[in-house]
Amino acid sequence: MSPALKDRLAQLDTIELEHGDHEFFDDGMCAMEAVAWLAGEECTDAPQCACPIIARAMQRLNDLIDDKTLRTQLLLPLLARIVDSRVSSEVMVKRAFIATDTAVRIFSPIALEKRGFVELAATLRRIPAIVNSETALAAKQTVSNVVKDVTRANAASYAAVAAADASYAAVAAAAATAATVTATATDAAVAAANAAATATAASLAAQMGIYTLGVEMIERMLLVTS
Secondary structure, eight states, X not given: OOHHHHHHHHHGGGOOBOSSOOSSGGGOBOHHHHHHHHHTOOSOSSOTTSOHHHHHHHHHHHHHOOOHHHHHHHHGGGHHHHTTXXXXXXXXXXXXXXXXXXXXXXXXXXXXXXXXXXXHHHHHHTSOOOOSHHHXXXXXXXXXXXXXXXXXXXXXXXXXXXXXXXXXXXXXXXHHOHHHHHHHHHHHHHHHHHHHHHHHOSOHHHHHHHHHHHHHHHHHHHHOOO
């Protein structure tokens, strides 16, 4: 560990993570800008040291969490681990499938259940883990049917429809090509998380459970290194 990185790590607990992006570090830092600062890079929310899949998930989750204190509490512990998290394209695809699986089998069922679609939520949870294009393709029709059922039953339930749509976007991309899944999966996962948070919406404490699941998704991605 370089002396500069060691010094910045010692200062990490003094940082509060801000919403959005910034031109200079002194203007404030979002989660990924803080990673760039730790790594000694210029101010950017897409530092070269970080895996683009994880960076995208962090960017979306950072801006999804409205409360600064909660945002800092949940995301700050991840930052040092994201420095030097860049991996090969093959490993990036594996990480993207984690986002797909989380969108389909975790976030979307929560949103559906909270809006009264208990059986449809259970249907998504019963889908086998989505770990590659084959398992995504196997899940695609089931997710498509859930989207149709939700839309037909209650098109006015934004959170339920949004969650179902996000699931389908994730699984359709995952069933297509590696390039598609890496470009789409994290956005779909955080869209489903947003729908789940909207559906939960009772309190900050309840929403914290959703955001914590997002953090756990990123932690699982970080564990995949080959």
